Amino acid sequence: MTILPDDFMWGGAVAANQCEGAWDEDGKGISISDVCTGGSHEQSKRITREIEEDTFYPSHEAIDFYHRYKEDIALMAEMGFEVFRFSIAWTRIFPTGMEEEPNEAGLEFYDQVIDECLKHDIEPLITISHYEMPFALTEKYNGWAARELIDLYVKYAETLFKRYRGKVKYWLTFNEINSGTMPMGGFLSLGILNEETTDFTDQVDEPQLRFQGLHHQFIASALAVKAGHKIDPDYQIGSMNIQATFYPRTCNPDDIIETQKRDQIVNYFCGDVQVKGEYPFYIDRYFKENEIEVEMEERDLEILKEGTVDYYTFSYYMSNCVTADPDQDQSSGNIIGGVENPYLDSSDWGWQIDPKGLRYTLNYLYDRYQIPLMVVENGLGARDEVEEDGSINDDYRIDYLRRHIEQMKEAVKDGVDLKAYTPWGCIDLVSASTGEMRKRYGFIYVDKHDDGSGTLERKPKQSFYWYQNVIESNGEELEIENKK
Ligand code: BG6
Numbered sequence: 281m282t283i284l285p286d287d288f289m290w291g292g293a294v295a296a297n298q299c300e301g302a303w304d305e306d307g308k309g310i311s312i313s314d315v316c317t318g319g320s321h322e323q324s325k326r327i328t329r330e331i332e333e334d335t336f337y338p339s340h341e342a343i344d345f346y347h348r349y350k351e352d353i354a355l356m357a358e359m360g361f362e363v364f365r366f367s368i369a370w371t372r373i374f375p376t377g378m379e380e381e382p383n384e385a386g387l388e389f390y391d392q393v394i395d396e397c398l399k400h401d402i403e404p405l406i407t408i409s410h411y412e413m414p415f416a417l418t419e420k421y422n423g424w425a426a427r428e429l430i431d432l433y434v435k436y437a438e439t440l441f442k443r444y445r446g447k448v449k450y451w452l453t454f455n456e457i458n459s460g461t462m463p464m465g466g467f468l469s470l471g472i473l474n475e476e477t478t479d480f481t482d483q484v485d486e487p488q489l490r491f492q493g494l495h496h497q498f499i500a501s502a503l504a505v506k507a508g509h510k511i512d513p514d515y516q517i518g519s520m521n522i523q524a525t526f527y528p529r530t531c532n533p534d535d536i537i538e539t540q541k542r543d544q545i546v547n548y549f550c551g552d553v554q555v556k557g558e559y560p561f562y563i564d565r566y567f568k569e570n571e572i573e574v575e576m577e578e579r580d581l582e583i584l585k586e587g588t589v590d591y592y593t594f595s596y597y598m599s600n601c602v603t604a605d606p607d608q609d610q611s612s613g614n615i616i617g618g619v620e621n622p623y624l625d626s627s628d629w630g631w632q633i634d635p636k637g638l639r640y641t642l643n644y645l646y647d648r649y650q651i652p653l654m655v656v657e658n659g660l661g662a663r664d665e666v667e668e669d670g671s672i673n674d675d676y677r678i679d680y681l682r683r684h685i686e687q688m689k690e691a692v693k694d695g696v697d698l699k700a701y702t703p704w705g706c707i708d709l710v711s712a713s714t715g716e717m718r719k720r721y722g723f724i725y726v727d728k729h730d731d732g733s734g735t736l737e738r739k740p741k742q743s744f745y746w747y748q749n750v751i752e753s754n755g756e757e758l759e760i761e762n763k764k
Contacts, residue, residue: 282754283689289403289699290751291363292356292706292723293657295455297339297412299709300369302346306385309375311412312423312471313339316480318715318730321629324481325715327467336732338710338717343726344736345707349393351738352707355724357400359744360751364402365656365702366393367410367455370436376416377432382439390440394447404448405656405702407520408437408504410455411712413471423471424460424493427577430500437504441511449516451508452656453501456522456595458550460494468712470494481713488572495574498553502587518591519554520656523547523645525599525637529619534604541566542602548648555592555649557585592649595657595704596684599624599637629661629719635683642691642698652697657704658684661711661719664741672725672741675760681743682758689755707738723747 297313304310310331318338319325328335345352356364370377372386397404413423421428437453459465463485466472470493474484501519508515526543528535544562552560558581567574600618608619624632638655645653660680664672681703692698705721708728717728723744728734749757 282756284692284698284755286754287699288754289363289701290755291361291365291402291405291700291702292359293365293405293702293704294345294707294709295367295407295410295412295712296369296372297342297367297410297710298705298712299343299345299366299707301340301342301344303337303340305346306372306389307375307383308369308386309371309377310415311339311369311371312415312418312467313412314371315415316715319480320714320716320730324479326478327473327480329473338715338732341728341732342710343708343728346389348736348738350396352724353393353396353400353402355738355740355744356706357402359706359723359748361400361402361706362751363405363450363700363702364397365405365407365452367407367412368440369412370409371412371414373439374432374436375414377414377436378416378420387439387443390444394444398447403450404444405450405452405700406440406444406448407452407455408440409433409453411468415471418467418471418473422473422489423467424496425470425472425489427496430496430503433497433500434503434507437500438507438511441504441508441515445512449514451515451517452520452593453504453517453589454497455520457494457497457501457519457554458521458546460490460497461546461549463490464713466490470497487570491567491572492574494550495576495580498550499580499583501554501589502557502583505587505589506583516590518593518654519551519589521547521551521592521594523594523596523641524618525596525634525641526602526618527599527621527637529601529603529605529608529621532604535602538604539602551592551645551649553584554589555651557588559584589651591652591654591699592645593654593656594641594645596638596641596655597658597704598627598631599634600632627660627662629714631661633660633680635680635687638684639687639691639694642688642696643694646691646696652699654698654700654702655688656700656702658701659704659721661705661721663718664708664720664725666725666739670739672739674741674743677721677741677743678746678760681747682760685750685755685758
């Protein structure tokens with residue numbers, strides 16, 4: 281008997297714009313990530329609006345998954361993957377988002393990717409929109425700020441639901457939908473590009489547009505859930521959120537209240553809407569105090585009720601502290617940030633490592649939503665060195681993952697209904713926040729570098745063999761010595 285249930289699914293996760301490359305092949309249109317240059321922890325990516333000739337755009341080749349997916353999926357199968365979370369590039373199916381008919385070549389590509397997964401008994405888990413909407417929709421509508429996006433998205437989602445029926449069971453409507461509650465999510469997730477914005481990390485922010493955009497995404501997601509269930513009642517369609525676990529920096533009641541307020545808006549607002557099918561009570565005050573007025577149509581609230589999700593998923597990398605004291609130092613985080621926690625160490629990119637926070641979070645979320653959960657992203661972004669003998673000894677990554685899996689098991693012992701674990705960037709890929717390659721997450725190393733050089737050769741790291749053992753033992757064998 282293992283602690284995790286026998287049908288627990290182990291695997292990994294990627295997103296199209298961060299791994300596929302082939303940005304303009306076979307009819308693909310330009311996505312919002314295709315106009316983002318490379319950057320780093322210190323220097324923001326630029327959003328260029330036009331493709332500049334001598335500028336390096338990491339998504340254009342990425343790791344060339346588009347041409348190498350067979351080799352990559354075979355390596356995942358060798359690790360024992362039971363599930364593979366990937367996204368479909370909207371721009372391969374509807375290049376500008378506005379075409380009447382889908383692009384057949386795009387649909388065929390995903391036919392092949394899905395068939396390749398099934399050939400290896402790997403369950404596809406598909407994110408319909410992962411930070412890669414058509415840039416043409418930004419140009420024409422300022423992204424999700426416009427209500428027109430709802431129908432365009434639903435048309436796209438329905439196309440996928442019909443095409444891949446009988447082969448795919450698990451879907452996620454939007455990656456990290458709650459990133460739209462934060463300024464960086466404006467362009468990243470909602471495709472909103474206000475005049476004057478040039479830098480990805482310093483966008484000209486209009487909360488009114490972001491929350492209006494989120495409302496449109498909620499409606500689109502709910503309509504997609506309804507349509508999906510109609511097309512195939514066996515479809516499981518879920519919510520996906522960036523989990524920014526927050527702790528009060530001290531037990532000062534001011535810190536406690538500040539933490540609760542932040543938690544409600546950043547962590548739970550979107551989940552509450554998508555799981556419970558209604559706007560939560562606390563949002564009215566937030567909207568009032570921030571002068572946000574969300575326009576709704578008459579049927580919208582009913583649509584939300586009718587299109588609630590089947591399961592809840594999230595990414596978990598770190599936790600942060602919150603304080604009411606403006607003089608405290610801030611720590612970094614993918615798009616979140618917060619105040620430093622003196623009990624935690626940080627990654628080289630300043631993300632605070634907190635395995636126990638995962639157990640705490642799983643308990644909290646299960647208590648709040650009472651539906652099955654999946655951890656669909658987790659992992660350590662780190663620099664890897666290739667030794668002279670060609671090996672890559674990523675003990676630090678093994679240690680990070682081991683400690684998080686231990687806490688997942690504790691949460692399952694606590695009674696949480698946890699269905700799957702798909703660590704992020706199971707194969708090295710382009711970083712979403714910085715555009716770097718050197719921030720690596722993979723079990724599989726890819727010879728590709730920040731200047732665009734590299735042979736694209738794939739190589740298993742030590743963590744590859746370690747994870748193989750973890751999967752084989754259903755999470756029982758976690759020790760580092762168990763790597764081969
Ligand atoms: C999540 C995103 O926020 O974090 C991924 O869903 C992203 O797309 C991942 O890659 C890790 O962040 P980063 O910035 O290190 O790539």
